[in-house]
Amino acid sequence: MNYVDILIPFVGGLGMFIYGMQIMAQGLENAAGSKMKSLLEVLTKNKVMGVLLGAAITAVIQSSSATTVMVVGFVNAGIMNLTQAMGVIMGANVGTTVTGWLVSSVEWAEFLSPEKLAPIAVIIGVVIMLTGKRRTSKEIANIIVGFGLLFIGISTMSSAVEPLKEFDGFVQMFVTLGKNPILGILAGALVTAVIQSSSASVGILQSLAAAGLVPFSAAIYIIMGQNIGTCITAILSSVGAKKNAKAAALMHLIFNIIGTIIFSIIAIVYFTVLNPQAGTGNITQTEISMVHTFFNIATTVMLFPASNLIVKIAKKIGRVDEDANDPGTVLLDERMLQTPSIALQSVIKETVRMGEIVRRSIEVAKDVLYTQDQEAIDILKNDESDVDRLCAGITNYTIKLSSLQISEKEHQEAAHLLQVLSDMERVSDYCENISEFAETLRDKKASFSETAKKQLKEMIEETAKSYFYALDAFKEQSHEKALRVIEKETKVDDLEVKLRSRHIKRLSNNECNTEAGIVFLDTLVCMERISDHARNIAEEVLEE
Structure with a gap:
């Protein structure tokens, strides 16, 4: 088996997927710019509104990591306190599931098949880009082209890994990840930490699932690990920031670790005691989207009442005392850019x-x-x-x-x-x-x-x-x-x-x-x- 012939198309497909996701998100953000401004006003409301805000922003910019980095910036600038930040962070975890549903739509909406729709989307977007004179037209073109490239990227990755089904070692690796929760969680966390995008990491997992390589149990643990790995971006972003900004990054990590521990225990009991056969079958792209969404929503609902406790734990670890700011201190942060x-x-x-x-x-x-x-x-x-x-x-x-x-x-x-x-x-x-x-x-x-x-x-x-x-x-x-x-x-x-x-x-x-x-x-x-x-x-x- 020629691994170079697999690796190069896979990496190229990943690059196309990430690039498509970014330009689509940029187009959406620019198109919705005036509406996103008013979202900032919600920050002064209660935590429920904060959750909705976090989900909305993440759905637009297609990255919970970027949203959390922005939250770290808000907290560092002093325009958001840690309680408000907690709500937005919880919402970001929910909003990040949108990308997975876009990718899995090729299964539950046949007309969205990459082979049919992606090339058409790209050519339509390019035509609008070349002929449109208004800036709005350019933003619409970016959304359409990004949408097409995202699907082409996921299709390329899936096709590239298709031959790996014949390789017992690779298949056995996923079986091992399914049987060993710690390894599965570590694998998901590591890949997500390296590429610094849970959306892209989920996209990779879905491309492998499309090739029939991922057992159900392995996917569950990898998805939980991805939620931990996505915290690395905010943690790196908080380096050099104030203590309360570091606490905001810690809250994201603590929230995802608690959720992972709880649902890992449930998954282990289910797959080893209640229904061992359930974890052996291969998972589909749509099922990955469903698991990802359920995990994030359930974690948010379950931990929402304990959000103040998470804030206190993060403040305790970070040794934070939210004092008043010097009036002459500029309450702006480059993370918000x-x-x-x-x-x-x-x-x-x-x-x-x-x-x-x-x-x-x-x-x-x-x-x-x-x-x-x-x-x-x-x-x-x-x-x-x-x-x-x-x-x-x-x-x-x-x-x-x-x-x-x-x-x-x-x-x-x-x-x-x-x-x-x-x-x-x-x-x-x-x-x-x-x-x-x-x-x-x-x-x-x-x-x-x-x-x-x-x-x-x-x-x-x-x-x-x-x-x-x-x-x-x-x-x-x-x-x-x-x-x-x-x-x-x-x-x-x-x-x-x-x-x-x-x-x-x-x-x-x-x-x-x-x-x-x-x-x-x-x-x-x-x-x-x-x-x-x-x-x-x-x-x-x-x-x-």
């Missing part, structure tokens, strides 16, 4: 968080010129430091995101975000300037006249409203509030001209202290510039 649509939504959330810090700065700046309170001055300076760090971190992350394969709409959204970040950062700069003006007044023991105080208060209030409306317009994507910002900005411009003129008259009549007068004029400039940046934010919302 594996799913650009959700990463973009995370950028939006971080931008809003930065905007809220600036909102607080404006609130503090309203009175600091009159009170000259050192605590308030320190708050403004600390906020500006936090905003600078956030702006730099979010900007760098957004630039990385823009370099990925994202839709034209998402490119435009990233560009809008970069502009909004810049405007918010400049507003924070002007708030810090106000704190410096307060220090100047205190050091020189200067103060405003009652008229100046009244006029300045009006200017600051209108400016604050313009920024608050701008931030709310950005958060809610509200055109109505964005238009209010433009009204306020026009009013602030008119006020600046009017108050400047009146103040100069007071100075010329010696009605106001010169040092305080200079601060008054500088403050007017700061307020007018803040309203300008608020208008810029509003215009970005209107453009979107």
Whole structure:
């Protein structure tokens, strides 16, 4: 038997299967990008919603490993706690069964036979790819071509291993795996850990099953091992991350190990005591899909009530104490870039968080010129430091995101975000300037006249409203509030001209202290510039 003639087509088929799965998943993700953004909101809900979210995302990106890596990123970034992560991880195990059903559909849906459908799917996808001009057409083409390549890959693998039925040693190896649960589990875990994809590992098992090489009992233990092997990707991803992110990867491993132990005991009892003959017959591709799905759903249902205990065990092993984050820490993680649509939504959330810090700065700046309170001055300076760090971190992350394969709409959204970040950062700069003006007044023991105080208060209030409306317009994507910002900005411009003129008259009549007068004029400039940046934010919302 020429093993090279078997190995080369098998490896080629595996490569085609994995590549087809990836481009199909990428096409699905891009096509569903806008909907996937809203899924992030579910993270604040209960664990049941988390399970559904994990299943939905994994069904789209075709990889529980990728979903779990993304979860590690969320936890590392501090936007998801370990309890929320547990729900998503459980759901990911369910969602990963979709690929197996796609592969086994050649058995329960005859019209999906690779020999018939795969070449047609590829040619249709290529025609759409070459003739379609819109990006949507390209994504649809990727889905269709990926679908075709996936089936061609599985067919190639099955054909390549067909001669192995005549080789007693290979057949006996699977019989041994069926009789020795530990070896079967180790084999499944090892193969999955090496290729870092349980979907691809299940695909390999299904191709061997299609050639009639896999006994039922061996398949059961291998599938359980595959669920353990898929954890390696998240564990490797957590290297160098925070303790709570490592705990998230541990939760995935603990969850799958517990499920494997429970169902291995059940399988051993069934195949050795209750029905020894059941494990000797060959398993089909559809039966593999059924076992894989049943195992993952049953494990999730069974361990769901104990999910908090799994979280506690992972925290204990990882020595985790989920403390509050430094406000200036950028809560974004590069692991999330594996799913650009959700990463973009995370950028939006971080931008809003930065905007809220600036909102607080404006609130503090309203009175600091009159009170000259050192605590308030320190708050403004600390906020500006936090905003600078956030702006730099979010900007760098957004630039990385823009370099990925994202839709034209998402490119435009990233560009809008970069502009909004810049405007918010400049507003924070002007708030810090106000704190410096307060220090100047205190050091020189200067103060405003009652008229100046009244006029300045009006200017600051209108400016604050313009920024608050701008931030709310950005958060809610509200055109109505964005238009209010433009009204306020026009009013602030008119006020600046009017108050400047009146103040100069007071100075010329010696009605106001010169040092305080200079601060008054500088403050007017700061307020007018803040309203300008608020208008810029509003215009970005209107453009979107």
